[in-house]
Amino acid sequence: MEEIVFRSDDLLIMNLINYFITEENYNPMIIHGVNDEVWLENLDNDYKIVRIVSHHIHNKEQLDFDKFKLSRVVKEVKKKTLSFKVKVLNIYTDVEDDKLLSKDDFLIKKEKDINNPRLISIFPNIVQKTERKEDGLSYFIKVTDGINRKSEKRNKVAEKIFSYKKPIVTYAIMAICVIVFLLMYVLGNGSEDIYTLVRFGASSDLLVKSGEYYRLFTSMFLHIGVIHLLCNMYSLYIIGREVESLFGKAKYLLIYIISGLCGSILSLAFYHNTISAGASGAIFGLLGALLYFGYYYRTYLGAKLRTSIIPVILVNLVIGFMTPSINNAAHVGGLVGGILLAMLAGVPDKYSKRERVNGIILTILYVTFICYLAFGR
Numbered sequence: 001m002e003e004i005v006f007r008s009d010d011l012l013i014m015n016l017i018n019y020f021i022t023e024e025n026y027n028p029m030i031i032h033g034v035n036d037e038v039w040l041e042n043l044d045n046d047y048k049i050v051r052i053v054s055h056h057i058h059n060k061e062q063l064d065f066d067k068f069k070l071s072r073v074v075k076e077v078k079k080k081t082l083s084f085k086v087k088v089l090n091i092y093t094d095v096e097d098d099k100l101l102s103k104d105d106f107l108i109k110k111e112k113d114i115n116n117p118r119l120i121s122i123f124p125n126i127v128q129k130t131e132r133k134e135d136g137l138s139y140f141i142k143v144t145d146g147i148n149r150k151s152e153k154r155n156k157v158a159e160k161i162f163s164y165k166k167p168i169v170t171y172a173i174m175a176i177c178v179i180v181f182l183l184m185y186v187l188g189n190g191s192e193d194i195y196t197l198v199r200f201g202a203s204s205d206l207l208v209k210s211g212e213y214y215r216l217f218t219s220m221f222l223h224i225g226v227i228h229l230l231c232n233m234y235s236l237y238i239i240g241r242e243v244e245s246l247f248g249k250a251k252y253l254l255i256y257i258i259s260g261l262c263g264s265i266l267s268l269a270f271y272h273n274t275i276s277a278g279a280s281g282a283i284f285g286l287l288g289a290l291l292y293f294g295y296y297y298r299t300y301l302g303a304k305l306r307t308s309i310i311p312v313i314l315v316n317l318v319i320g321f322m323t324p325s326i327n328n329a330a331h332v333g334g335l336v337g338g339i340l341l342a343m344l345a346g347v348p349d350k351y352s353k354r355e356r357v358n359g360i361i362l363t364i365l366y367v368t369f370i371c372y373l374a375f376g377r
Contacts, residue, residue: 259285
């Protein structure tokens, strides 16, 4: 049987890869056309990319060319992940002169070189977690098993988040909107009759400011005309199912109702002596939540953010500003509310206590501000 031999630098690279994947939650990146390099990404870390370079660099010109190639790849990463700044930590294992390296570069030729004060200041547990007793094939098997377990755990989390869940809440909201719409014809003079709309709870700055605050809520389930209803129900069917599946039913309902109320409140500040109704403020809130979610999972949804979510938001806002009959204040109010409420609710597997506290504070400040605009002037 042929003996398998591992070189010391191979074990060093395996050790570093194992640490960054299993301890620091980095993921391997596939970079086409790159040889003798390992790229790892974690968009939640200050250093979003860790790059381990094993090929020999013998002078400044070669290092400058290496940095040029790095800048080209990072530019593409920024584009794909919608990141304005991507800090890269470079680990070189074979550089002729370490004086050529910059502050974000590290030369680690042997495992003892991991004990670097600058590197420890970034990753405090790196020395402890890269200590190893095994060698050769036994260490290779241990590293492979550890990475596979981490990948399996990560895949299970992603599968749980992105798996299909029946959108019961979305269907219930759609059913309520349709039933109320039909009742306006059965019990009133139709969905375009002002008196009927007022009876069923449409919003009006005069009525709300006189004490009928319930209209901020009830107007979210009313629609003026069949085209208005169909457009909003189609949007809710497409967007609502996705947001409900990603955030869960309770968080989804919170985002929908509160962002809808934010849209209703802000519209009072800009539309006077008018009747307004519709679910579009709440739907824009769902778009805001989807935008916030997509930013955190931009590794998965970066292309969708660029080609679908952001264009849909921008196009609808532009149409709203160009069309006097569209209540764009409700759209903007709901959109901002949805983003803040997504922060408050927390993105699955990504949120932190600090983020939720910030979400609560910013949501309170936002609601206070739009209430001042609507009622305080």
